[in-house]
Amino acid sequence: MDATDPLYAQVAAHYRQAITAGTMPPGSRMPSVRTLMGLHRVSLSTALQACRLLESQGLLQARQRAGYFVRPPRPTRLARAAEPRQTQADPARFVGVHERISEILTRGIAARPEVNLSGACAHPSLYPTRALALHGQRLLRRRPEILGTQPDPQGLLGLRQALSRLALNAQIQLDPSQLVITHGCTEALSVALRAVTRPGDAVAVESPTYYGLLQLLESLGLRALEIPTSPHTGLSVEALEAAAAQEPRLKAVVVVPNLQNPLGAVMPDAAKQALLASCEARDLALIEDDTYALLCDTPQRAIKSWDTTGRVIFCSSLHKTLAPGMRVGWIAAGRWQPRVEILKYAQSRPNEMLGQAILAEFLAGGQIERHLRALRAKLATQREQMAEALSDELPTGTRLSMPPGGPSLWVELPEGLSSLALFDAALEKGVRLGPGLMYSNSDRFDNFIRINAGNPMDEAQRRAIATLGALCASMLRR
């Protein structure tokens, strides 16, 4: 919690922590608004706002005339996600996973499913597109010449300044000259990897991991070394250490420490520091993918915030947090900054001005924090609704842990169910999901699926989940 947050958010954060930690168990009474006013020396409206925020986050429920109570977790028949069975890294692999991934993606798109449960992003209506569009209209009216002039090599200074300020949330201190604007986090990862590896090298990644990263590694001729990763605490630093000792061409680790995709794991601060220390000791580049961090229910530190030697290459994006229709990401590459600037320039030249200027104006307006709070709250509710639907419909033996933020749910189906078969059968019925096979070079996750809770729950989605349940049941009977 940040002292610059509005008072009501600070008060809410205090109780959120108590609730999450179990200090205030489900069913217990929240101090009355009057009590809150006295305890925190805040106004009536501030105290009320704090309670409403916690309510919108699904932590409190109001009972007629009796005040607010800590809400019991929705009943779910689903067991907590299991820790990874394997404790060792896979040998570094390069198995042509790209074909599998792009085949699944192409089929998923071509089928034009009625309900899309794949993807890892919120619904467009949850982003301030209208406000962004107004900034765009004004810019184009006042400064049409930005469509005719070439942008700064590193990106628009005003945007870099705003992003440095945003990075303070993750406790990172950067000055704008240390950033380069990129075409999304994807391009940031692409130049980061090119800066620190040569084809044939190995790169450690979480397992399961974001399929786009596997595609990128393959397209660069790199081998992925998959490290066991907990659905709760993220990458196993121990397993990484053991694997690194075996792989002389290991050059870098790519990690999503906050809201890992697909697991939703958040690494504890101690693990983040241990990972950094391990990379220092072994002279590995640490590429930190920050894509989802701002969607954490409670703010989390970035690994970059502990970096004193320029070893962490921080890659981020506004894709999931602010504008899924824009391609604006950024990179702060520490000791590799000069090389990264060269590679970005050679690979695609600077991003165009228009999008950067729109985002710079929006961020300067200071509405981002309010937007993010609303987005987090909506995602929390949607995750819970989706988990409820899953627990109502999927067969016994299904496992799921609720991630502390973000749009994705990572669901383990009972042993023997193939997510690829389920993908096919569901697509036939107009439902698209993310089969576990996409997230690893191995077949280890074939009984997992990733479900997007980014869209507001509606009847169509409920029916789609029921369809999945019926398909699973019939596949188990066979």
Added chain:
Amino acid sequence: MDATDPLYAQVAAHYRQAITAGTMPPGSRMPSVRTLMGLHRVSLSTALQACRLLESQGLLQARQRAGYFVRPPRPTRLARAAEPRQTQADPARFVGVHERISEILTRGIAARPEVNLSGACAHPSLYPTRALALHGQRLLRRRPEILGTQPDPQGLLGLRQALSRLALNAQIQLDPSQLVITHGCTEALSVALRAVTRPGDAVAVESPTYYGLLQLLESLGLRALEIPTSPHTGLSVEALEAAAAQEPRLKAVVVVPNLQNPLGAVMPDAAKQALLASCEARDLALIEDDTYALLCDTPQRAIKSWDTTGRVIFCSSLHKTLAPGMRVGWIAAGRWQPRVEILKYAQSRPNEMLGQAILAEFLAGGQIERHLRALRAKLATQREQMAEALSDELPTGTRLSMPPGGPSLWVELPEGLSSLALFDAALEKGVRLGPGLMYSNSDRFDNFIRINAGNPMDEAQRRAIATLGALCASMLRR
């Protein structure tokens, strides 16, 4: 000349050809407007428009009451550009030219020169930025959700359709499914090279060549094989053949057949076909960079237009022709299309919607041809004015051939003058130019400079050229 061009343009083209070919020598009288009306069965206003177009292109001059005459070439003391002295390719090189280039670029930008004669683009005022901005405003007003939704993998269909139509000008037949939208021609070249090479391979390029291509090759770990290139007829296919026989790891040729940068050369159709045949025979990928083609004074065929086997990877951009402030290019990769789609997707994901939608609407409006005609005419005048200033100011022994289109002039200074020394001295005086050293891994072009004629001629530029002249003179005296 295209039968779909307006009548007056067809009439003008007829006489342009006659003038260029020498059938109508300088000083000869243009048929009177009345004669034109009869000869071509056109209206008075069409005949007049045709004459005015030729006048704006610097081919005719009006004499009071006497009608139009073929204009004598402006007196220039400059000799025609020399053919390359070397006839053999350089051995494939990888000499870290990037540092030299980026050092020159960085110094050039940091000096904030009063007059910038480097760059290879027209002035923003010569592009329809206001019309583009109006399309943008309307789009953002009517469809703000495009800032929140993710674009098509290959790029916006409407834009790909418009670009296929535009490609008809270069006599290329493509359907929209064969295109991928990229972040400029730079990214198109980047994925093209990645599709057909592995690090350590050699790629044949023109010598001199666009420095961005050298940077790209170096950043991909590729070796540049520099092929002698004529300032008039472009790449020497003979020299390429000889070099290819010596270089087993040669995988591709990158060529700018129409308005080569920096030479301004246009390859004759026979040379284009010979190059394609040679690439077929040797199984080389032919990467065609189309960046400036639409700026040719008379339309030219693309090599891609003869490609029947999918061997040509066609890379283009709207940067120089329509919107220098936007990052929209495209690639049609023939037999490598699936791989190129994968690489573009993995490297940076699809371009964002907004810019694509703006350009699609503009192109659908059909104003592009009129814009291009005006842009070509203005560039022709500016090139001539710039050449005149250069011939007035630069020392005897300076050589220059006027390119048949585009913004750039490639100037050979008298032997012994170093363009790098001139670059330094000129920067001191607030003038930036492109020193020849940037365009090759060799030092062969150190007595060349590239001068941008993209900006309307003004006093500041005239003074800047005079400054260059004075500096050259004093350097020669030493």
